[in-house]
Amino acid sequence: MTVFLNGKYSPRDEATVSVDDRGFLFGDGVYEVITAYRGRPFRLNAHLERLRYGLAALRINSVDPEIFRQVGRKLLADNELTGSDCTLYIQVTRGVAPRLHSFPPENTQPTVYMSVTPLSAGARSPNKTITAILIPDFRWSRCDIKSVSLVANVLARQRAIDAGVKEAILVRDGVALEGTFTSLFAVFRNEVVTNPNSNYILHGVTRDVVLELCKAQGITCRETPIFEQEIRQAQEVFVTSTSMEIVPVIELDGKPVADGKPGRLTKRLQAAFQDVITSFLEQPDDSWEK
Numbered sequence: 131m132t133v134f135l136n137g138k139y140s141p142r143d144e145a146t147v148s149v150d151d152r153g154f155l156f157g158d159g160v161y162e163v164i165t166a167y168r169g170r171p172f173r174l175n176a177h178l179e180r181l182r183y184g185l186a187a188l189r190i191n192s193v194d195p196e197i198f199r200q201v202g203r204k205l206l207a208d209n210e211l212t213g214s215d216c217t218l219y220i221q222v223t224r225g226v227a228p229r230l231h232s233f234p235p236e237n238t239q240p241t242v243y244m245s246v247t248p249l250s251a252g253a254r255s256p257n258k259t260i261t262a263i264l265i266p267d268f269r270w271s272r273c274d275i276k277s278v279s280l281v282a283n284v285l286a287r288q289r290a291i292d293a294g295v296k297e298a299i300l301v302r303d304g305v306a307l308e309g310t311f312t313s314l315f316a317v318f319r320n321e322v323v324t325n326p327n328s329n330y331i332l333h334g335v336t337r338d339v340v341l342e343l344c345k346a347q348g349i350t351c352r353e354t355p356i357f358e359q360e361i362r363q364a365q366e367v368f369v370t371s372t373s374m375e376i377v378p379v380i381e382l383d384g385k386p387v388a389d390g391k392p393g394r395l396t397k398r399l400q401a402a403f404q405d406v407i408t409s410f411l412e413q414p415d416d417s418w419e420k
């Protein structure tokens with residue numbers, strides 16, 4: 131595979147980063163994950179906007195996310211993936227500098243990386259379901275930044291895997307906030323609920339698509355806290371992400387969610403999401419444009 135690193139396109143195994151890179155030493159950087167359906171990036175503007183937000187939060191000012199339109203397009207072409215479903219990955223770190231916590235000199239060039247990976251067969255299966263556990267959220271309080279410092283998410287996800295489930299739902303101050311790599315939704319009294327955006331969750335791009343779908347489908351949806359005590363009694367629970375789209379959670383802490391089957395509104399939203407992708411692919415392809 132050809133990847134992009136600091137202005138150069140090269141085979142993946144020839145692209146190397148310095149041991150003094152601030153991403154390696156401090157996790158001092160941000161990233162983005164975008165799905166391209168048949169080679170067309172979905173919601174690219176929203177992803178680049180979130181990247182811009184993260185870079186501004188980290189005060190990395192010299193990278194303009196707009197470059198990734200051209201780089202992404204070229205990577206798909208160079209890897210012969212222009213018609214394939216794939217994942218685009220972007221990472222920007224503060225660059226290479228002697229190991230001091232404070233910012234390096236102004237002229238330090240950020241490390242800029244982008245790659246593309248074909249989606250595995252079955253990744254988009256509509257019949258996927260997951261199981262999850264609830265665990266305390268021990269992340270920092272800037273979860274709205276898509277930071278590469280993911281060690282808390284790594285430990286939480288491994289706790290899920292060790293418990294024999296797929297996802298850990300993170301609970302802070304009695305609120306079930308989100309998964310380690312997913313946004314969280316629940317259904318109570320036939321209303322879809324998701325936590326309001328704040329510094330305690332990532333502002334999910336797929337979450338926004340689901341909010342739009344609820345509106346379009348006439349499904350009542352409220353952005354209000356999902357309490358740990360209540361989620362156990364939810365009619366439905368589902369999670370969303372760029373790579374998983376919408377996936378029902380059928381079991382929480384070893385107990386079935388309602389009857390343990392994907393819920394009615396979850397299935398409706400899954401179908402509506404597929405319709406959005408279908409119509410996105412039917413439109414003239416301006417997905418790389420602003």
Ligand SMILES: Cc1ncc(COP(=O)(O)O)c(C=O)c1O
Pocket residue numbers: 163308309310311312313331332333334335336337370371372373
């Ligand atoms: C912590 C967290 N929450 C939510 C999401 C879902 O965000 P998106 O829908 O933009 O992929 C992710 C995706 O990686 C995530 O890491």
